[in-house]
Structures are given as C-alpha cells and as structure tokens.
Amino acid sequence: MQACVIASPQQATLQTVDIPEPGPGQVLLRLEGSGVCASSLPLWEGRDWFQYPQQPGAPGHEGWGRVEAVGAGVSGLARGDRVAALTYRAHAEYDLAEASATVRLPEALASAAVPGEPLGCAVNIFRRSQIERGQTVAIVGIGFLGALLTQMAAHAGARVIALSRRGFSLDFARACGAAHTIALDDHWKVIEQVKQLTEGRWCERVIEATGLQWPLQLAGELTAERGRLVIAGYHQDGMREVNVQLWNWRGIDVINAHERDPRMYVDGMRTAVDWMSQGIIDPEPLYTHRLPLDRLGEALELTRNRPDGFMKALVTA
Numbered sequence: 031m032q033a034c035v036i037a038s039p040q041q042a043t044l045q046t047v048d049i050p051e052p053g054p055g056q057v058l059l060r061l062e063g064s065g066v067c068a069s070s071l072p073l074w075e076g077r078d079w080f081q082y083p084q085q086p087g088a089p090g091h092e093g094w095g096r097v098e099a100v101g102a103g104v105s106g107l108a109r110g111d112r113v114a115a116l117t118y119r120a121h122a123e124y125d126l127a128e129a130s131a132t133v134r135l136p137e138a139l140a141s142a143a144v145p146g147e148p149l150g151c152a153v154n155i156f157r158r159s160q161i162e163r164g165q166t167v168a169i170v171g172i173g174f175l176g177a178l179l180t181q182m183a184a185h186a187g188a189r190v191i192a193l194s195r196r197g198f199s200l201d202f203a204r205a206c207g208a209a210h211t212i213a214l215d216d217h218w219k220v221i222e223q224v225k226q227l228t229e230g231r232w233c234e235r236v237i238e239a240t241g242l243q244w245p246l247q248l249a250g251e252l253t254a255e256r257g258r259l260v261i262a263g264y265h266q267d268g269m270r271e272v273n274v275q276l277w278n279w280r281g282i283d284v285i286n287a288h289e290r291d292p293r294m295y296v297d298g299m300r301t302a303v304d305w306m307s308q309g310i311i312d313p314e315p316l317y318t319h320r321l322p323l324d325r326l327g328e329a330l331e332l333t334r335n336r337p338d339g340f341m342k343a344l345v346t347a
C-alpha cells in the first residue's frame with residue numbers, strides 16, 4: 031500500500047509499505063481520506079522531541095473509510111462497513127483501528143467526508159460550554175472548529191457573535207448562523223462593539239478557539255458575570271498572561287475544554303455523526319482544500335499558512 035512518511039521536518043514522501051494485519055479487537059480500514067490537523071504542525075515543523083522518520087501514515091488521526099478485514103474477537107463490524115475512526119497512521123491507504131474507536135456511518139452520509147476526530151472535538155467542546163437557548167455566545171477565532179461551534183450554538187438557540195481577524199471567516203460564520211460578526215483587530219474597539227451588542231452585560235458564554243495570547247485575554251474581557259469562558263484553543267507555545275483579577279471579580283467559570291481519554295473522543299465522534307445525519311451540523315462547506323495523499327506536505331503547509339479562503343484540508347487516499 032501507499033503511505034505518507036514524514037521523513038524529516040517538512041519532508042513528506044509517499045512510500046510503499048506492507049498492509050498491516052488486524053490484531054485481536056482491531057479492524058483494518060481501507061481509507062477514503064483523512065483530515066489534516068493543526069495539532070500535527072509541531073511534528074511537521076520539527077521539534078527536538080520528535081524522531082524522524084515517523085511511522086508510515088503518522089500523524090494522521092482523522093481518517094474514515096471502509097472495513098476491509100476484521101480481527102479476532104470483533105463483533106458488530108463486518109467487511110464493507112463504512113466508518114469514521116480515531117487511529118494514528120491515517121495518512122495512508124490503509125490503517126488499523128481498534129474496533130472500539132470506530133463509529134459506523136449511516137446511509138444518509140454515504141457520500142460525506144467524515145474526519146471524525148475534529149468533529150468529535152467540536153461536540154465535546156460544545157458540551158462543556160453548556161450553551162442554552164437565549165444566551166449570547168461569543169466565539170473568538172473562526173477556523174474549522176469555531177465555525178462548527180457556531181453551527182451548534184446557533185442550532186441550540188443562542189445568539190452567536192463571531193470574531194475573527196479574517197474577513198472570509200466571518201462570511202463562513204454568518205453562513206453557519208452567527209447573528210453578528212466582529213473583526214478581531216483592535217482590543218478596545220472589539221470590547222466596545224460587544225459591550226454595545228450586549229448592552230453592557232457581556233456574553234454568558236465565550237469560546238476562545240485561537241490558541242493565542244491576545245484573543246485569550248480578550249475572551250476574558252467579553253465574559254459576563256457568572257459567565258463561562260471556554261478555552262478551546264491549543265496553548266502549547268509557552269506561558270500565558272491572563273487577567274485573574276477580572277475573572278475573579280466577575281466570578282466566571284473557566285473551562286479548559288480538551289479531552290485526553292480516547293473514549294471521550296469516540297463518544298464525541300458518535301454524536302457528531304448523529305448530528306450530521308440530522309442536519310444539525312454541516313461540515314462539508316468547511317472542507318475548503320482536498321488534496322491527494324502524495325500532496326500531504328502541501329496540505330500541512332496550507333494548514334500552517336492558512337491562506338485566504340482556507341478552513342480545513344483533507345487528503346484523500
């Protein structure tokens with residue numbers, strides 16, 4: 031089979047490797063594609079703690095496709111079943127999945143691309159946000175995740191204020207159901223706009239989805255008294271400065287909405303697939319770039335540079 035190998039930082043090559051055999055409790059998937067994730071960028075860019083070459087297919091973890099073979103002891107899955115799966119080497123034609131880490135795709139999604147992990151991630155963040163009808167929800171940062179959260183919050187009956195530095199992202203946010211959009215440019219200007227939109231009450235829920243210092247700080251300023259500040263961005267490049275005095279004064283709940291337990295991911299994926307079937311979320315317009323497997327490097331560069339119009343890249347096997 032063909033698998034993409036990250037041989038050294040910023041070097042991806044297609045290699046022919048053996049198709050793996052499913053062990054007990056596993057299934058072999060013939061992948062249709064996999065999503066390309068911003069969390070793979072440190073590995074792509076090269077950090078001291080990574081070893082190269084990486085395993086074939088790594089770090090693809092957003093794959094979907096059909097069950098090709100079933101390992102011992104697996105029940106409820108058969109050859110030909112179409113599934114999304116949380117796996118670890120999905121930038122390839124085939125990958126192994128634990129049967130427990132697969133989610134069966136219904137007929138209604140027969141032609142849909144389903145990179146399960148980021149969809150499940152959005153569901154899990156949404157759940158921890160505890161958004162209720164009638165609330166005002168600010169979403170700071172409209173990438174793939176922020177756009178999905180906009181769809182979910184709008185569907186739940188909240189009034190969404192979407193904030194992004196990118197103009198086209200605000201167009202996406204509007205299409206996803208945002209009631210208001212604000213350019214993420216000037217600190218005091220943004221605060222003033224949100225103050226006016228909420229008549230000085232600020233937002234019951236604020237979701238920060240950028241992973242950057244300033245938007246995190248801004249997100250605190252936009253959170254109402256007894257509101258909930260949900261940190262969904264990845265803050266992995268050093269310490270952050272936040273205004274605890276303000277958090278403390280307003281008595282806000284601060285939630286770090288990440289999951290580490292794979293079972294939570296798969297649970298979120300199951301709900302995401304269900305919500306896709308019901309039309310509650312529609313990620314399809316957000317897959318702005320589709321590239322064949324041998325162009326994984328380009329897809330990662332797009333994910334890093336986020337050119338105008340970019341929301342999410344998929345590579346297809």
Ligand SMILES: [Zn+2]
Pocket residue numbers: 066067068069091092147148
């Ligand atoms: Zn991911």
